[in-house]
Amino acid sequence: xxxxxxxxxxxxxxxxxxxxxxxxxxxxxxxxxxxxxxxxxxxxxxxxxxxxxxxxxxxxxxxxxxxxxxxxxxxxxxxxxxxxxxxxxxxxxxxxxxxxxxxxxxxxxxxxxxxxxxxxxxxxxxxxxxxxxxxxxxxxxxxxxxxxx
Amino acid sequence: xxxxxxxxxxxxxxxxxxxxxxxxxxxxxxxxxxxxxxxxxxxxxxxxxxxxxxxxxxxxxxxxxxxxxxxxxxxxxxxxxxxxxxxxxxxxxxxxxxxxxxxxxxxxxxxxxxxxxxxxxxxxxxxxxxxxxxxxxxxxxxxxxxxxx
Numbered sequence: 001x002x003x004x005x006x007x008x009x010x011x012x013x014x015x016x017x018x019x020x021x022x023x024x025x026x027x028x029x030x031x032x033x034x035x036x037x038x039x040x041x042x043x044x045x046x047x048x049x050x051x052x053x054x055x056x057x058x059x060x061x062x063x064x065x066x067x068x069x070x071x072x073x074x075x076x077x078x079x080x081x082x083x084x085x086x087x088x089x090x091x092x093x094x095x096x097x098x099x100x101x102x103x104x105x106x107x108x109x110x111x112x113x114x115x116x117x118x119x120x121x122x123x124x125x126x127x128x129x130x131x132x133x134x135x136x137x138x139x140x141x142x143x144x145x146x147x148x149x
Numbered sequence: 150x151x152x153x154x155x156x157x158x159x160x161x162x163x164x165x166x167x168x169x170x171x172x173x174x175x176x177x178x179x180x181x182x183x184x185x186x187x188x189x190x191x192x193x194x195x196x197x198x199x200x201x202x203x204x205x206x207x208x209x210x211x212x213x214x215x216x217x218x219x220x221x222x223x224x225x226x227x228x229x230x231x232x233x234x235x236x237x238x239x240x241x242x243x244x245x246x247x248x249x250x251x252x253x254x255x256x257x258x259x260x261x262x263x264x265x266x267x268x269x270x271x272x273x274x275x276x277x278x279x280x281x282x283x284x285x286x287x288x289x290x291x292x293x294x295x296x297x298x
Contacts, residue, residue: 031183032214048226058214086209090234
């Protein structure tokens, strides 16, 4: 079943704040094996001019993926998650995510296209602090593979 | 450890030191926990095969997180990365053994901008011998990095 085109342009209300924790950053850095001390050692991060440890570049997927669940699971959209593959992902950073940040996400559906029997949906997630400071924007494209015919 | 490259050190064509990453089932479990992405195609062969995959595959976001280490370990400060995007073209199939699979990532400076930013294009392949003859698992993998002068 094709995705509901009327979702294009739809924006979901801001998510409840996600608090970035030092240990979560460490856990994520370990999971991608990135040894940089700025993720783990406050002194090393401060030496680089950061007020606290910073997160690895792909860490924002933790809260942007969670933020997109409301859309993905919206029964009106008609997305069969078992047929979804991740097509594209992009992050544009205003500043690095760091421990202590209270972040909120606003998810917007940018495009829904059909190509070769697949549905392709692109979302934009604008991430700001609870005080409204822009931190990053994430774009994510999901490909819903068509039913075999 | 961190490379601490400066703008004056690079030109179009400068190669970043390549890296080879071994990915095992244990790495997928660790990444699932750290990222919150518990999609069973990343840990259950039964589920993966039911949706037409050859077996359990790595999270695309894990591959993306590994690939950027070529850049985070080249610069002094990972916050130098102001933009990072990829397209996932092929799944990284991870066998249920102790050896896992290997992802080879290399990077090259593709463009330099007058304001100190550079564009790095990354190549990520899986399989093949020492990265030769492997299949590309990411395309359009690109980071914009603001280097110190």
